[in-house]
Structures are given as structure tokens and as C-alpha cells.
Amino acid sequence: MLPLTRRHFLRSAAVLAAAGASPIRAPLVLAQTAAKIGTAVLGDYALAGPIIIALDKGLFKDEGLNVEFVPFRGGPDLVKATIAGEILIGAAGSTDILVFREAGMPLKMIATHTEGNHFTLNVAPDVNAVSDLKGKAIGVTRVGATTWVFARMVAQQQKWDADRDVKIVGLGGLDAQLAALSRKEIHAFVWGDGGAVTQLEGKSKVLMRLDKVTPRWISQIQYTSEDSIKRNADTIRKAMRAIFKAIRFMSQSPRDAAEIASKKLGWSVEAVLGAHKISSPLFSHDGTVSMEALASMQDTLLEYGVIKKKLPIEEHVAKGFTPVRL
Secondary structure (H helix, E strand, O other), rough: OOOOHHHHHHHHHHHHHHOOOOOOOOOOOOOOOOEEEEEOOOOOOHHHHHHHHHHHHHHHHOOOOOEEEEEEEOOOHHHHHHHHHOOOEEEEEOOHHHHHHHOOOOOOOOEEEEEEEOOOOEEEEEEEEEHHOOOOOEEEEOOOOHHHHHHHHHHHOOOOOOOOOOEEOOOOOOHHHHHHHOOOOOOEEEEOOOOOHHHHOOOOEEEEHHHHHOOEEEEEEEEEEEHHHHHHHHHHHHHHHHHHHHHHHHOOOOHHHHHHHHHHHOOHHHHHHHHHHHHHHOOOOOOOOOOHHHHHHHHHHHOOOOOOOOOOHHEEEOOOOOOOOO
């Protein structure tokens, strides 16, 4: 091959230019930041729906993120993965931040995910009122869990002795609750908006949303590790914007959102719409944290012995992440 001289190069370039040729350029590909977002469970529309929707609608990609959604089998496992740096943002029940901060976990709440209390009291089809549950059993996930606290608060509202007038039983997951309900070992159970699914199937019915018995409350939150705040604050903010854009879409287009979420949740579209009816009035639209509600929750957990120490409430929340601007 003859050597390419400067004269030959300039001559060739002139010929190409005269012919209207343009140099071939590789397409510009912007690298996307990888991140994992977890939820304490999959089977709760208010909790998992925004992440499912944000992925389907490309909202994370719009923020330059390549997100993987990882649903867990409970809050403790999600907390461990978040502390270990395996999960960037965890979405879970709000009491986790109070319980795990007291235990010394370097965890911070970054946003309200669902306001108020979207948990529900689900009853056997032949139960028509809360008063019908006196002398019967109510299923909860475990003794000492938030669902256990809510069951005791139902008893308190009815002016019952929670240890004598009603039996509160720790059973675990939803399948175990439904099995016990079908055998009439329990007549009610406390769950999230997934109660809409079992109601549609005729296995139970949603008697009430539990914000009727709780004081000021926050149902679900987003949290991250203190280390992630130091290292990945900008990525966290981008992910949060995508999540809250998805919540806005869920509010504005409930049926479209239900059709998307139903595939991942394994629910019918009508069941998702039932869950939407329960939870959508409580969707947070910018993540703002009510310190008064958080303090009220802390007092309640102290009263029921779930936590033992009253830490300064502001220590539980990271500053600078809310309100989320869309």
C-alpha cells in the first residue's frame, strides 16, 4: 500500500467535498446511570405502581437512568439491601424509618410516597360491621408489626380490651390470611390496597380504610442510606422525579395506569382500579414530609411498645429532596 501523503489526503478530501459526501459519524450515545429501586412488597398498587409505571413509560430513561425494579418479601430485607448499597431507593411502610433508625440503621426518609393511612380492614363476606368482630380473630402479618398496631387501634376505637375482647393473630402473608379466613379461623385481616383484589374474587370485602382509626399518619415512604445521600444525591433526585411523574400519570389516567400495572402485579385491570379507588386520594404529588404526622406515628409506636426510644424526629428525614419539582 502506498503511503498516504498530506497532498493525497487533501486531494481526496476535496473530491469528497465536491461530490457532496459527508464523513460517517457514529451515533452519539449517552451513558445511563444504573440504579435499583426496591419495594417492601409487590402486591400493593400505591407502593409498587409508580415504579412499574415509570419503567413502562420510560420516565427513568428520560432522566438518564437505567433502573431495575426489585420487589422484596418484606421491609427488613429491603432495609438491609438499601444499607448495603444494593438498592438506591426503597419504598415501604412508613413505620420502618422509625423502627430501623431506633435500631441504629443509617437510613433516612427522603419523601412521602403515600399520605394518610391506606391500609384496610378486610372482613369475611358475612361480616357487615366492625362490631361483628367482637370475640373473633383478626389476622395481621406479625405481632409487633404495623398491621398489629392497627388491629389494636380498631379494638381501642370500639372500646374493646384488645387482649380479651378480640384475638389478634400473626399469620404472615396474604395467602395465609385468606386460608385462615376460609377456614373461619379469623374473620378479618389488616392489609394494604391489595384487599381490592380479594374483594373482587369474593374471598373478602374491604370494610374500611384505616385512616378512620389512626391519628395523623403517613402510609408509605421513600428512603435511602446515608451513604447513598453522600455519594448519589443527584441520581436519587432524578429517580424521584420519575416516580412522581408516574404518580401524576396514575392520578390523571387511572385506567391506562391500571392496564400497565396489572401485568406486573398479576391482578385484573378491575382489581387495580379497585386498589386505585382506595389509595389514590392519598397519593403524594411532591413527596413533602409532614413532621407532625411523623411525630404522631412515633408517639403511637412508643405507646404500643413497638419502639422504646424517642429520637429527635428531624433526624429521620434527609433535607433537600422535597418538594419534588416536575
